[in-house]
Amino acid sequence: MEYKITGYQPEKLFHFFEEISAIPRGSGNEKGISDYLVSFAKERGLWVHQDEASNVIIKKKGSEGAEDLPAVMLQGHIDMVCEKVAGVDHDFTKDGLELIVKDGVLTANGTTLGADNGVAVALMLMVLDDEDIKHPPVECVFTTEEEVGLNGAKALDKSLISARTMINMDSEEEGIATISCAGGLRIECSRKNVREEAEGTLVKIVMSGLKGGHSGTDIDLERKNANRLMARVIYQLMKNTDGKLVSFAGGTKDNAIPRECEASLIYADPKEAGKAEEIAENLAGVLADEITPYEEGFVCEVTAEAGQKVKAVPAEDAKAYVTAIYLAPNGVQSRNIKMDRFVVNSVNLGVVCADEDQLVLVFSPRSSVASLQDELKARIGLLADTFGFTTEYSGEYPGWNFLEESPIREVFKESYRELFGRELQTEALHAGLECGLFCDAIPGLDAIAVGPQLYHVHTPEENLPLDSFERFYKLLKDVLRRLAEK
Structure with a gap:
């Protein structure tokens, strides 16, 4: 395909976002993107599991020297909220998104952008594809129907997950990590x-x-x-x-x-x-x-x-x-x-x-x-x-309770401080996140929710500053490196 996003690194990260944006993926219509993920994994010889709810788990072995370390789970949802401006001719069941890049900001033409949570999907694809980054074993969990009740996360067989550290990437403020959330x-x-x-x-x-x-x-x-x-x-x-x-x-x-x-x-x-x-x-x-x-x-x-x-x-x-x-x-x-x-x-x-x-x-x-x-x-x-x-x-x-001690939170704080020269802030979120369901089902799970800056999610004005997306991948890569060196 002809890519519209240029000038940002790594280039493939932005290409992956464009590729998934071409696939309709409103809540309840995720089979196409789910099959794309399965094909992606098989092409790279990675372990993959797809269930009846179209959830997908892809596992990748740790990089050299980190093969035997505890696994870390990367997680996000593959569905998106489908909202459009009145009068816009767009069928979310069969049309891909028309992306627009202007002044370093990514939007969609009259519709939601799906950066909530397409950024997580692209980030996980990048980690799975990149053979040069250092990381422990990773278990990438792609869930469905998050926007209509976290249904995919509920249906997922969590016994397939060995990780006891979770990095959810469905948070929407750069420099702020979510450490608990509301139920709904x-x-x-x-x-x-x-x-x-x-x-x-x-x-x-x-x-x-x-x-x-x-x-x-x-x-x-x-x-x-x-x-x-x-x-x-x-x-x-x-x-x-x-x-x-x-x-x-x-x-x-x-x-x-x-x-x-x-x-x-x-x-x-x-x-x-x-x-x-x-x-x-x-x-x-x-x-x-x-x-x-x-x-x-x-x-x-x-x-x-x-x-x-x-x-x-x-x-x-x-x-x-x-x-x-x-x-x-x-x-x-x-x-x-x-x-x-x-x-x-x-x-x-x-x-x-x-x-x-x-x-x-x-x-x-x-x-x-x-x-x-x-x-x-x-x-x-x-x-x-x-x-x-x-x-x-x-x-x-369920909601997700705050943990007084969180090793993954401390790793993110250290990495953010050294990379960007300022402190990573933490907050409790009033929105629902899938972390609550995973923490409820997996004893001892240490979770954090992070992500690049997003604006106006769930509206046709939704937008993603591309430099924030670039910075966030740098942070994620550094955190994975730190986990691989522990």
Whole structure:
């Protein structure tokens, strides 16, 4: 293929990233990239295991003199969040990413970049391919469906892993190592409904331009949730006008803060439709005044089209749906005041959808304290019961506890200090990482999560400064050398 990234070393690292970016790998669609990894290993004569969940483990013997040292696990996930700008013609199930390099920064054209966690995949491929670096035996673990509940890591047979040191590369801030993380799960609430025929003037509200972001790492930034904002408008329209709800949908991933939302109501009486337009436009102005100082791209558009025939949501179902969204917990729920206001637990109302036969709300709660997670689950369950929704819990994963003594953390600190002349910082992360699952299953596992700098993950603005990627490989290579010389 013709590579776009040039001028960075090692050249192959960036070529590997481009190669995997050409393979569709949204969550649940990882078979292609999984098969690529298997072929990669077989071409180099490396031990490889692929399971039914498309997880892949590739093992490489230690370099000369380090063959008998304890193995180290390198780990990352092969799936990516598939988000795109409205109107962009891109099919994530079959199209590769269109990469753009500008001023030393890598992005994708109107879509997520997949650097979360494609950087880890490329880094592991580089370690497996490079015969010149010094390293202990390495066990590269490539997992699937991380973005939808860490499903691949849950399904993986961890008895195949002999390593008791783990380097996860799904952290997104250069110079900061993650040393613990929150647990989480997915909660889907649904309510059946039978739609009814309606006609008249369709009033449509479209919100867009919000910043969105990762529901773990960005939740503390207090970014606005498009679903909650829309509920604020639709609740007032249903309270003050005689219309019927036709549509209400926003967000595509439970772990991404929704940036866009669309809703519509139909009015048999043109005067009521005009009244609805006026109320919606006034509310749009109020929201813009509140939001644009912080999220300057926010736009709320109101349109009306007469002579429409549609199927509307029955009034009782619509009231339950909109009120539940309006009252739903969302955002930061509690902080640890003693730890620089670190977010302890939060929830993201990531997806709302009024389908033809059911109304759906999807939440992503997170917490580093199990009791607070249980309390949040109970609150969402009570909300669902109150408004006639059934609740399904899935994808639950444990948090990762902090270790007072961590040899791998000390090696990274020493290496970072000597390479870059400054101290490696450490932090607890509110987002979920697969480290918790591995530490829970492998007794005595010493883990750390690190990575190059990434910006705006889980959004179409996701980007990777290429010099940071270059520096991180230098750090990883030096850490492996140190482990090989112990």
